[in-house]
Amino acid sequence: MAAQTAADHLNQTSLLRFIAVLALVLAAHATLLPGWELAVIVAVLAWRAAAARHQWPLPHWSLRTAITLAVFAGVYFSFGQRINGQEPGTALICLMAALKLLEMRSRRDVMVTVFLMYFILLTHFLFSQEIWTILYLFACALAITALLVDVNHAGEPLPLRAAFGVGSRMVAYAVPLMLIFFVLFPRIPGPLWGLPSDAGGSTSGISDEMSPGDISKLVNSEEVAFRVQFFGAVPRARELYWRGPVMSHFDGRAWSQGPSGYADLKVQAALIGKPYSYEITLEPHPGRWLFALDLPDPRSTGLPRGSSVSATFQLLSLGIVRQRTVYQLQSYPQYHAEVELNPYTRRENLRLPRNYNPRAVALAKGWRAQGLDDLGIVNAVLNRFRSENYVYTREPPKLGRNSVDEFLFDTREGFCEHYAAAFSFLMRAADIPARVVAGYQGAELNDVGDYYVVRQSNAHAWTEVWLPEQGWVRVDPTSAVAPDRVESSQGAIAERQGAFSLARMQYWAEARWDWANQQWNRWVLGFGPELQQDLMRALGIVDWGQMVLLLTVLVVGVLGMVSLTLLRQFAPARNHDQALRLWRKSARWLNRHGVVQRPHEGPSDFVARLEREQPELAPTMRRVLRAYLQLRYLEEPAPALHEELAAAVGELKITGAMS
Amino acid sequence: MRLWLLAKILLHPLRFVQDRIDAWVMRRVKRLPGPIVITRNRVYILPTRFGYAFAAMALVMLMGSMNYSNSMGFMLTFLLGGLGLVCMHYTHGNLAFVQLRPGRAKPVFAGEIAHFEVQVENPAPRPRYSLALAWPRDTSPVLAADVEGENAALMRIALPAAQRGWLKASVFSVSTEFPLGLFHAWTWAELDMACLVYPKPAPPGRLPPPASGASGLHSSGKSGQDEFAGLRAYQRGDALKSIHWKSLPKLQAPMIKQFTELLDLEFWLDWALLPDLDTEARLSQLTRWALDAELQGRNYGLRLPGLTIAPHHGEHHQQECLKALALYGQA
Numbered sequence: 004m005a006a007q008t009a010a011d012h013l014n015q016t017s018l019l020r021f022i023a024v025l026a027l028v029l030a031a032h033a034t035l036l037p038g039w040e041l042a043v044i045v046a047v048l049a050w051r052a053a054a055a056r057h058q059w060p061l062p063h064w065s066l067r068t069a070i071t072l073a074v075f076a077g078v079y080f081s082f083g084q085r086i087n088g089q090e091p092g093t094a095l096i097c098l099m100a101a102l103k104l105l106e107m108r109s110r111r112d113v114m115v116t117v118f119l120m121y122f123i124l125l126t127h128f129l130f131s132q133e134i135w136t137i138l139y140l141f142a143c144a145l146a147i148t149a150l151l152v153d154v155n156h157a158g159e160p161l162p163l164r165a166a167f168g169v170g171s172r173m174v175a176y177a178v179p180l181m182l183i184f185f186v187l188f189p190r191i192p193g194p195l196w197g198l199p200s201d202a203g204g205s206t207s208g209i210s211d212e213m214s215p216g217d218i219s220k221l222v223n224s225e226e227v228a229f230r231v232q233f234f235g236a237v238p239r240a241r242e243l244y245w246r247g248p249v250m251s252h253f254d255g256r257a258w259s260q261g262p263s264g265y266a267d268l269k270v271q272a273a274l275i276g277k278p279y280s281y282e283i284t285l286e287p288h289p290g291r292w293l294f295a296l297d298l299p300d301p302r303s304t305g306l307p308r309g310s311s312v313s314a315t316f317q318l319l320s321l322g323i324v325r326q327r328t329v330y331q332l333q334s335y336p337q338y339h340a341e342v343e344l345n346p347y348t349r350r351e352n353l354r355l356p357r358n359y360n361p362r363a364v365a366l367a368k369g370w371r372a373q374g375l376d377d378l379g380i381v382n383a384v385l386n387r388f389r390s391e392n393y394v395y396t397r398e399p400p401k402l403g404r405n406s407v408d409e410f411l412f413d414t415r416e417g418f419c420e421h422y423a424a425a426f427s428f429l430m431r432a433a434d435i436p437a438r439v440v441a442g443y444q445g446a447e448l449n450d451v452g453d454y455y456v457v458r459q460s461n462a463h464a465w466t467e468v469w470l471p472e473q474g475w476v477r478v479d480p481t482s483a484v485a486p487d488r489v490e491s492s493q494g495a496i497a498e499r500q501g502a503f504s505l506a507r508m509q510y511w512a513e514a515r516w517d518w519a520n521q522q523w524n525r526w527v528l529g530f531g532p533e534l535q536q537d538l539m540r541a542l543g544i545v546d547w548g549q550m551v552l553l554l555t556v557l558v559v560g561v562l563g564m565v566s567l568t569l570l571r572q573f574a575p576a577r578n579h580d581q582a583l584r585l586w587r588k589s590a591r592w593l594n595r596h597g598v599v600q601r602p603h604e605g606p607s608d609f610v611a612r613l614e615r616e617q618p619e620l621a622p623t624m625r626r627v628l629r630a631y632l633q634l635r636y637l638e639e640p641a642p643a644l645h646e647e648l649a650a651a652v653g654e655l656k657i658t659g660a661m662s
Numbered sequence: 663m664r665l666w667l668l669a670k671i672l673l674h675p676l677r678f679v680q681d682r683i684d685a686w687v688m689r690r691v692k693r694l695p696g697p698i699v700i701t702r703n704r705v706y707i708l709p710t711r712f713g714y715a716f717a718a719m720a721l722v723m724l725m726g727s728m729n730y731s732n733s734m735g736f737m738l739t740f741l742l743g744g745l746g747l748v749c750m751h752y753t754h755g756n757l758a759f760v761q762l763r764p765g766r767a768k769p770v771f772a773g774e775i776a777h778f779e780v781q782v783e784n785p786a787p788r789p790r791y792s793l794a795l796a797w798p799r800d801t802s803p804v805l806a807a808d809v810e811g812e813n814a815a816l817m818r819i820a821l822p823a824a825q826r827g828w829l830k831a832s833v834f835s836v837s838t839e840f841p842l843g844l845f846h847a848w849t850w851a852e853l854d855m856a857c858l859v860y861p862k863p864a865p866p867g868r869l870p871p872p873a874s875g876a877s878g879l880h881s882s883g884k885s886g887q888d889e890f891a892g893l894r895a896y897q898r899g900d901a902l903k904s905i906h907w908k909s910l911p912k913l914q915a916p917m918i919k920q921f922t923e924l925l926d927l928e929f930w931l932d933w934a935l936l937p938d939l940d941t942e943a944r945l946s947q948l949t950r951w952a953l954d955a956e957l958q959g960r961n962y963g964l965r966l967p968g969l970t971i972a973p974h975h976g977e978h979h980q981q982e983c984l985k986a987l988a989l990y991g992q993a
Binding site: 011114118132154158161165179181527531558562573575576 | 702712715716719723725726727728729730731732733734735736737738739740741742743744745747748749751752754755756758759785786787788789790791792803805806807808811812839840841842843
């Protein structure tokens with residue numbers, strides 16, 4: 004049997020509904036697509052709707068081919084002469100879905116385009132997975148399902164209510180299955196075949212090269228860099244330095260990571276005292292570093308798979324942090340790092356480009372000549388910053404070739420990167436190994452969830468100098484210039500507490516929203532192989548086999564319930580006719596006593612015969628008959644009549660039993 | 663032979679499986695007169711081509727979500743998977759508990775199309791959508807109908823009637839793909855329905871026999887149109903041809919012309935009048951004459967070997983004659 008199911012013609016109502024659903028699915032991509040593409044899509048949708056209304060003919064295949072090639076070329080050139088990659092791929096799919104409208108005539112075409120719409124929905128999640136997207140997911144899934152229901156109904160279009168009714172019921176039944184699969188389906192750590200170069204949403208963050216002005220640009224953004232939850236003691240503000248790239252190479256203009264940034268040199272570090280224990284949820288950023296408090300303990304459990312601590316004590320992940328990463332670790336605020344300095348490292352951290360910044364070199368050499376030791380020189384520089392009219396500003400004047408000289412002697416205005424760069428330069432000129440460290444400083448408390456938020460506005464640069472017998476010591480020149488920058492960087496709540504209520508409410512709302520986002524990020528978006536394993540261990544399931552077994556059992560169970568519910572809905576309606584049921588009851592009782600209502604006899608005839616043959620039952624049966632006829636045929640059903648009939652039947656049993 | 667079978671399995675797996683199921687089922691279908699209830703275990707269900715594509719799409723989405731470690735992607739994929747599974751149960755339930763009752767089938771002539779009416783009853787309170795009836799191995803598009811809750815719908819299936827006699831409705835399928843078109847649920851039923859097929863009327867041209875008297879073969883010789891015997895009042899059912907128009911303006915009431923030979927109005931359609939034709943041709947010709955006679959309003963009788971029907975006219979008489987012609991020689 005291969006009969007086609009329905010006349011394939013697509014009627015106008017179904018087509019307009021399809022256009023509406025397509026518009027809904029494409030709407031979320033509106034900000035992503037180039038302007039011309041958006042215009043093309045809107046034009047095509049509008050034209051098709053009008054064509055359906057006015058019965059215009061659809062374009063010829065040559066015109067369609069021309070349009071397709073034109074938009075293909077448009078995408079190719081809009082995205083930098085390529086079509087592979089997340090963004091151009093998404094743009095192409097959206098265009099294909101819209102252009103399919105130009106040749107859509109039958110129901111079969113709609114069903115094919117439904118696939119495209121589901122894919123477009125998927126691509127949306129590659130760019131953004133915020134909390135509201137789950138509502139969007141359900142709304143679109145419901146709309147597309149209702150559309151499919153409508154399309155599969157041949158003939159007249161289904162009333163909207165019926166289509167949505169069926170669609171929403173199906174989606175509702177599918178949600179428990181979705182949750183079960185989401186939790187129990189084995190998660191294989193990706194990526195399976197690699198990611199395109201522009202995968203993930205756009206991210207910003209600290210780069211591994213620092214020129215004057217880089218950090219000050221970054222500080223403008225309030226985007227969250229990562230969130231921290233401390234287990235136990237919370238560090239003081241001046242201990243909240245989050246280590247990022249360590250830059251030892253200065254080429255006269257910018258600082259960048261030297262070769263030892265990624266090398267696996269074995270370095271010694273003695274970690275002293277009590278560690279801080281914490282968990283970080285790191286947002287994606289275009290680098291490999293996993294931020295950690297100085298100095299991270301490489302033996303910590305809870306570090307991501309494949310991560311390592313480099314020779315410059317940076318915590319690095321296996322690849323670029325493309326997705327949100329959660330990790331737990333300990334850090335020791337007191338340490339002796341690399342007390343025995345490798346001569347290669349020493350040379351690297353003393354290197355300065357020739358013929359740059361002569362005045363700074365002279366200043367440093369001058370201090371040496373005065374007989375100051377390393378610590379003395381450090382303090383000399385800090386004193387200079389503190390006392391000689393240096394200004395800490397986000398928008399300092401531009402510097403020329405000898406940037407350190409101009410900053411130190413002429414402009415005396417700079418941001419953290421200027422101070423850190425100048426300090427390191429002076430240290431190296433004075434023969435003290437020094438390097439610049441970039442990262443974040445401080446954290447903002449969110450007391451709703453008892454965690455701290457570190458934003459891009461917390462980006463900072465400081466230095467590390469190597470002192471004999473102490474190893475690498477952190478020196479933050481900014482603390483000499485603008486000490487409150489460091490001290491008050493923690494708990495912005497303090498300044499907001501005294502403010503008036505509007506700011507308070509705003510903070511309250513923002514804090515709760517951030518907490519909600521954090522929970523969403525942590526438990527739903529961060530649900531990967533590690534979290535799944537933790538959950539399974541908590542439930543007492545040790546291996547994959549058991550998990551898959553549990554999955555199967557639950558799925559089969561839910562499907563069984565769904566099946567039962569559906570079959571009960573499709574089963575014959577129960578007999579609501581009370582009157583008939585009571586009459587049948589009385590007839591059955593009479594049957595047992597040998598009196599049978601013949602098939603051709605109606606109730607009245609039956610009772611008439613009864614009066615002839617069994618007069619003793621007659622009065623009661625007459626009563627039953629009267630009540631039955633009234634209830635069933637004559638009157639509106641009233642409870643009184645029901646009771647009358649029930650009483651009469653009851654009486655029948657009593658009289659019958661007695662006789 | 664085996665190679666052909668292998669090719670069939672690979673190229674049309676769905677149809678192959680379906681054919682196997684159908685062969686198994688058809689052996690077990692019983693021809694029943696009364697209401698056939700489609701019970702749960704009589705509904706067979708397979709994915710459609712679209713259903714396989716849907717599963718493939720969900721798989722690709724799953725791979726993509728795993729590659730990008732995208733939680734919302736997983737959610738979408740699993741939602742679609744769940745939808746597919748739920749759809750299977752929904753499509754199955756859409757067909758379960760449906761009752762089929764035979765309806766009428768109006769008699770047709772050979773060469774025309776017989777329409778069998780089937781009453782599809784939905785005993786549940788929830789309406790069922792897009793139920794379709796079809797003959798086996800029939801690729802022509804069929805129309806689907808909805809059945810409201812606790813209601814019945816009359817559906818028709820068409821079958822070309824080639825030969826005269828009783829055309830028995832064979833096994834037919836009741837199927838649905840609602841709601842999402844992912845699965846195809848169907849079942850086979852055989853209702854005891856038959857349609858009477860009259861012989862195909864011969865093309866006009868051969869004249870009917872001249873009017874004959876009650877004696878049969880012998881004609882009276884008179885044409886029956888000559889002797890005018892008077893007028894009588896018009897009665898409903900009289901042919902318009904026999905109205906006396908000339909008297910109408912004067913009398914203000916239509917009058918019928920009467921002729922002396924009342925017997926001339928009636929004539930016999932006689933089997934023996936066509937010795938040069940074979941059985942089927944004779945029946946065709948007799949059918950044509952019967953139809954023409956009915957149109958002309960004449961009384962006509964039918965004389966077949968073993969059966970005589972007295973002259974009369976009217977719809978009931980026509981049906982009787984046609985039925986006799988259709989069933990001639992058949993039990």
